[in-house]
């Protein structure tokens with residue numbers, strides 16, 4: 122973050138300034154695509170060895186699709202979604218985890234550990250299982266049960282740490298230091314894993330005719346912002362991209378340390394004291410590592426971008442909107458993108474004719490309510506089904522039963 126180099130092989134934070142450590146960008150000319158599937162098409166630009174791809178379950182290479190219905194709601198002409206919830210474990214975290222677990226194998230680590238509000242837990246557990254490594258997952262006390270269950274289903278040891286995400290973060294960092302485990306927490310704590318997130322940026326450049334005006338990114342600590350911005354900077358320096366996209370970072374209203382600093386015009390992010398949101402994927406209070414947020418904030422500003430906050434209720438409505446009208450089951454932390462676009466369009470920050478790409482980072486299936494009561498009513502036959510249908514208010518206009 123301060124621009125000074127590190128001699129340590131795998132530092133988690135800077136010995137000089139305490140800020141996040143990132144790998145240097147890949148120098149121009151950038152290595153050519155490999156032709157391998159998904160994110161490994163750009164393996165030459167990632168910190169991996171040629172045989173890393175054996176861990177692959179098909180990460181990256183996620184589709185970009187037009188957002189026809191949502192474009193009208195947001196009042197922007199050119200709105201697109203990158204469906205990163207279609208990664209193997211159902212979130213963008215697989216881009217980082219695949220690289221981080223390969224690092225653990227290469228370093229002959231005994232285990233991997235991570236703190237997670239949910240998505241990184243499932244991702245770490247899945248890739249560790251594939252690599253034959255034990256995974257220890259530390260989650261905040263109030264984690265969505267479905268997300269903890271997924272990590273356990275892969276055989277990970279799941280412990281819930283009293284308090285919010287920052288307490289789990291501290292515990293994971295201590296365990297990694299004490300036992301030499303590779304820390305796959307998806308803040309900036311593991312620069313090797315974080316570099317895997319650049320793949321999202323390379324892919325966007327491959328998939329879009331030109332650099333979009335805006336890329337909308339759900340933000341906890343913000344390593345995906347680093348991944349996308351770094352990829353576009355590398356491509357611009359190499360003459361492969363004409364411009365940098367502006368980043369719109371999205372945080373939960375009840376835990377928005379980076380958006381708060383953006384609004385105040387501050388350079389430093391202050392840790393958030395009390396988390397008041399259930400949008401777990403974008404509620405990182407950054408307590409103990411606020412410089413993660415300061416670094417993300419700097420990147421957002423350098424792109425000429427913005428930060429926005431979204432409330433729990435409106436994020437929930439966006440989940441329904443995407444599921445009902447776009448066919449996309451997306452978790453609230455990523456559906457929040459839509460609310461942010463609509464708000465910034467209304468304020469005039471986003472122009473009506475600008476191109477906007479929303480990163481849909483997490484699958485909604487992991488946070489669905491479960492149990493018999495949400496399965497719908499039981500009927501005996503077609504006649505009873507018709508009775509039920511007639512009583513149903515959600516039947517589309519023009520359809521008769």
Ligand SMILES: [Zn+2]
Pocket residue numbers: 122123124125135136137138139140
């Ligand atoms: Zn430093």
